[in-house]
Amino acid sequence: MLAINLLCVLLPALASAATLSPAIALENRFKQIHDEHHRNKTAAALSAPVDAPAVAKAPAVAATDEMTAFGDILKPEPSNPPNSNVIMTRNELLEGKCAPIIVIFARGTTEPGNVGDDVGPMFFDALMKLRPGKVMIQGVNNYKADIWGYLGGGSEEGAQDMANSVDRAAKQCPQSKIVMSGFSQGAQVTHKAAYKLKPDLHKFVGAIVLFGDPFKGDAFPGTLNNNVKTFCHDGDLICIGLPIPTPAHSNYEDDAPEAAAYVAARM
């Protein structure tokens, strides 16, 4: 795999610049890009015309186990403050609910909660606007979204959890359609999860939507491959297998409306 070969060359360079272990330097780079993206958005919002429509503020959510466990192995620098305007942890399938559309989402490396604070929540909002009252969300749990998972081609535990959630959704809500989705390492997790599904579950999955996918273009098994949409920006080096986060990897919420339209057209 291109990414793995290039790691040997690129990571020592990153590390010597930062005098940190290569993996930690890379994890910090993911956080820096994420933080810078939020600072830029805040600055843009502050400089927007005063008559711009107000953005409704969602209630703050309590820190979850994942959020506190996140970074246990590596004490991360910088701090990666979450975007407090969105709900970052969603467990509606585990709460026993059903809805016609069930989105199972895996967040990107270093993102908080179980659905992250950028593209996931924006994608859900866009889909709920198109299908009001018909959408529920389950984040991927048992998934640290740390740098080791990304470097290993996507967390095994996360992939197993996503596959388990697809299985649960099919049993709990057999009339529903499932959307498997993820951003960055979450896209890797989605690819891996798809290969863990029993083929008789494929018919429940109506769409697969990937953002900033390191495995862009890799086929999904069986009929799953018929309804896959991948968003990859020009200049997003993660999408061509390079372990180099750039600003083009940080703004996939811009694609939320198109992603939602893709899903809505299929269910």
Ligand SMILES: *[C@@H]1O[C@H](CO)[C@@H](O)[C@H](O)[C@H]1NC(C)=O
């Ligand atoms: C933030 O804005 C600066 C200035 O426009 C730009 O150079 C940088 O790439 C942006 N960073 C991100 C992560 O979007």
